Amino acid sequence: MIQSKFQHTAIPAFWILLSMIILLWVGELYYVYSRFTNFQRGEIHRDVIIGLVIISGFLLYISVWLKKNATIITIDTEKNTISFENIFTKNTKTYFFSDFDGYIQTVEKNSKTHVQYKALYLVKDKITNRKIPGSLYSNIEDLQEGLKSLNYLGFQSFGIVKQLKILFKQPILE
Numbered sequence: 001m002i003q004s005k006f007q008h009t010a011i012p013a014f015w016i017l018l019s020m021i022i023l024l025w026v027g028e029l030y031y032v033y034s035r036f037t038n039f040q041r042g043e044i045h046r047d048v049i050i051g052l053v054i055i056s057g058f059l060l061y062i063s064v065w066l067k068k069n070a071t072i073i074t075i076d077t078e079k080n081t082i083s084f085e086n087i088f089t090k091n092t093k094t095y096f097f098s099d100f101d102g103y104i105q106t107v108e109k110n111s112k113t114h115v116q117y118k119a120l121y122l123v124k125d126k127i128t129n130r131k132i133p134g135s136l137y138s139n140i141e142d143l144q145e146g147l148k149s150l151n152y153l154g155f156q157s158f159g160i161v162k163q164l165k166i167l168f169k170q171p172i173l174e
Contacts, residue, residue, distance in 0.1 A: 002146040004073035004137045014070055021059045028055050073132060075146035082122075082147075084130065100124050102151030104173075105144070106158050110135060120144060123153060126171035 028051050066088060074083040080097040100122045108119045117134035120143065134140035153173065156162070165172045 002075040002077070002139075002142050004071075004132075004143060005139045007136060007138050014066055017062060018066065021055070021062050024055050025059055028052055069133070069136060073137070073143060075143060077146055077149065080149060082130075095122075095130075097147075097150045100129065100150060101126075102153040103147055104128075104153045104156045106156050108133065108135065108158075118144075120147065121156075121166075122150075123173065126173040127169055128166050128172060 032052070067086060070087045071084045072087060074085070075081075076083070081094050082097070083092055083094040085092040101124055104121050104123055106119050106121065107116050109116050118140050119134055120132040120140070121128040122130040122132075132140065132143055137143065156172070158166070158172075162172050164170075
């Protein structure tokens, strides 16, 4: 059985980012509460509304991102299964290797540090179903080794067109 290991900075980064967004949200709510008397007189400050919308958007984006990416991956090579457990919600989704046609390997680039990471995509009917990003997991090679009984569909270079196809669940393989 192979279990994913987060990079040493991944989990603290999740919590710091989530804490910052929540603190910004609480601060904005306090500001709205302190200005509540002005709202009763019909004086709404445009910057308060804009701030609430922006911070709410960030909170929504971060919560969706954390729900999607903060997962512990467990590969059971004896049962030929792969499980994805969210560390916040504790929801676990288990797949059999037979649920996939195979996996593809690609290289993704961190836009800030310009470091390249290996990424593995599990594919069913030429559509990517799950992603295993090397930027989050320090043992991506072990995870790939655990997938060896799954059909390897080769290395793919993903440009902007294929990234959009992945986003909209369109076939990426010809």
